[in-house]
Amino acid sequence: MDQEAITRPASGPAQRLHCARCLYTTDHPLGLTLDAEGICSGCRIHEEKDRLDWSARWAKLEQLVAPYRSKSGENYDCIVPVSGAADSYWIVHQVKQRLKMNPLLVSYNKYYNTSLGIRNLANLRIRMDCDILQQNVNPKSVKQITRTTLRELGSLYWHCLAGQTVFPVQTAVRYQVPLIIWGAHQGLEQVGMFSHEHEVEMTRRYRKDHDLMGLEADELLGTFDTLKEADIWQYRYPDDAALNAVGVRGIYLGNYLRWDPKAQHEQMIAQYDYRTARYARSFEAYDHVDCWTHMDLHDQLKLNKQGYGKVTDHASREIRHGRLTREQGLALVRHHEGQAVQHSQLFCDWLGLDPSGLQFMLDRARSPRHWDSAAPGHYRFKGPSSDLPASPPWTAGDIGPGAKFIANDVFTHDGIEGYVTVGKGYR
Numbered sequence: 001m002d003q004e005a006i007t008r009p010a011s012g013p014a015q016r017l018h019c020a021r022c023l024y025t026t027d028h029p030l031g032l033t034l035d036a037e038g039i040c041s042g043c044r045i046h047e048e049k050d051r052l053d054w055s056a057r058w059a060k061l062e063q064l065v066a067p068y069r070s071k072s073g074e075n076y077d078c079i080v081p082v083s084g085a086a087d088s089y090w091i092v093h094q095v096k097q098r099l100k101m102n103p104l105l106v107s108y109n110k111y112y113n114t115s116l117g118i119r120n121l122a123n124l125r126i127r128m129d130c131d132i133l134q135q136n137v138n139p140k141s142v143k144q145i146t147r148t149t150l151r152e153l154g155s156l157y158w159h160c161l162a163g164q165t166v167f168p169v170q171t172a173v174r175y176q177v178p179l180i181i182w183g184a185h186q187g188l189e190q191v192g193m194f195s196h197e198h199e200v201e202m203t204r205r206y207r208k209d210h211d212l213m214g215l216e217a218d219e220l221l222g223t224f225d226t227l228k229e230a231d232i233w234q235y236r237y238p239d240d241a242a243l244n245a246v247g248v249r250g251i252y253l254g255n256y257l258r259w260d261p262k263a264q265h266e267q268m269i270a271q272y273d274y275r276t277a278r279y280a281r282s283f284e285a286y287d288h289v290d291c292w293t294h295m296d297l298h299d300q301l302k303l304n305k306q307g308y309g310k311v312t313d314h315a316s317r318e319i320r321h322g323r324l325t326r327e328q329g330l331a332l333v334r335h336h337e338g339q340a341v342q343h344s345q346l347f348c349d350w351l352g353l354d355p356s357g358l359q360f361m362l363d364r365a366r367s368p369r370h371w372d373s374a375a376p377g378h379y380r381f382k383g384p385s386s387d388l389p390a391s392p393p394w395t396a397g398d399i400g401p402g403a404k405f406i407a408n409d410v411f412t413h414d415g416i417e418g419y420v421t422v423g424k425g426y427r
C-alpha cells in the first residue's frame with residue numbers, strides 16, 4: 001500500500017491553527033485554545049502530570065473513597081464500567097489491589113465485539129475475581145437506533161456511547177451503590193478542558209454534549225420518527241431525584257494518579273495477560289481491541305466528519321509523553337489515517353445494509369471543511385494533517401523503542417471470525 005493512502009490538494013489556505021507541540025488544531029470538536037507560545041490547552045494541562053505531587057493526590061483519593069466502603073460487607077463498594085479493552089484492566093487493578101475495594105463490574109454489550117475482546121473481558125473478571133453485570137439491549141432496538149444515528153448523525157457508535165455511559169449510572173441507582181469509578185476524563189486528557197486539580201466528576205451535561213453528540217435518547221425519539229419508545233427507554237439517564245436519593249457520583253482516577261495509557265497497558269500485559277492486536281489505522285495496539293468497528297469503520301466516519309482519525313489522538317498523546325517527536329507523529333498520522341476500512345462487510349451483514357448504501361452514508365458524512373469533491377465520488381482530503389508540510393515517508397525503523405506497541409494476539413482470537421454478538425468467554 002502507498003505511504004499516502006488518500007489524495008490531498010497540493011496546498012490550501014490554513015483554515016485553523018495548529019498546536020506547536022502536538023497534532024491537534026483549533027478544529028478539535030471538544031474545543032481547545034492556543035496560548036501566546038502556540039501551545040494548546042491539552043499540552044499545558046498535560047504538563048501538570050510532571051508537576052503535581054501524585055502521592056498526595058492518591059492520598060486524597062483514599063480519603064474520598066473511604067466512606068463508600070460497604071459497612072455490612074453485603075453490598076459492593078463501588079461500580080466500575082469495563083469492556084474487553086480500553087483502560088478496564090488498569091482501573092480494576094487500582095480499585096481492587098491498591099484501594100482494596102470490592103467493585104461491581106458493569107459492561108454494556110456493543111455487539112461489534114471481537115473474540116479477543118470477549119476473551120479479555122472473561123480473563124479480567126476471572127483474574128481479578130470480580131462479579132460482573134452485562135447489559136444486552138435487544139438487538140432489534142440496537143439496530144433500529146444504529147440505522148437512525150448512522151443516517152442522521154453519521155454515527156454507528158451512538159448506542160455504544162449512550163449504553164456504556166448510562167448503564168453504570170442506572171446500576172448505581174438500582175443496586176444502591178453510589179460511587180462509580182471511571183478512568184481518565186477525555187476532555188481533560190485531550191484538550192485540557194479542566195485541570196487535574198479541579199477534580200471534575202461525571203455529569204449528565206458532559207455526557208449529552210460530548211459523548212452523545214448533543215442528542216439524548218428522548219431527543220432521538222422526538223427528532224426521528226423511525227424510533228419508538230420501546231427502542232430507547234433503556235438509554236435514559238436516571239432523573240435527579242433518583243440520583244440524589246442514592247447520592248450517585250462518578251469520579252475519574254486520572255485526577256489522582258499520573259495517567260499514562262501505554263505504560264499502564266504494558267503493566268497489565270505483563271501482570272494479567274491482557275491481549276492486544278494490530279489495527280491498520282493506527283500504530284497504537286491497545287485501546288480498542290474489543291471492537292471490529294472502532295478503529296475501522298467508525299474511525300473512517302470520524303475522519304470524514306472531523307478531519308482527523310484516532311491515530312491523531314494516539315500520536316498527540318505519545319508526543320506529550322515524550323515518546324514521539326511531532327515529526328514522527330505527523331508521519332504516523334499521514335501513514336495510518338487514510339488506510340482502507342477492512343471490516344465494513346461485517347457491519348453491513350449485521351445491520352442488513354447494502355454496501356452501496358453504507359458508502360452513500362460515509363460520503364454524506366464528509367465535512368466540506370475537510371474534503372473537496374473534485375468529481376462525484378472522488379474526494380480530496382484537506383483536513384488538519386494536510387496543512388503541514390509532508391515529512392519523509394514513515395518507516396517502522398523511524399520510531400524508537402519507547403514508542404513501540406506490542407501486539408501479542410489477533411482480533412480473531414481462537415480463530416473466531418466476525419461479531420461475537422453475545423459471548424461469555426472461556427473457562
Ligand SMILES: [Zn+2]
Nearest residue numbers: 019022040043
Ligand atoms: Zn498541543
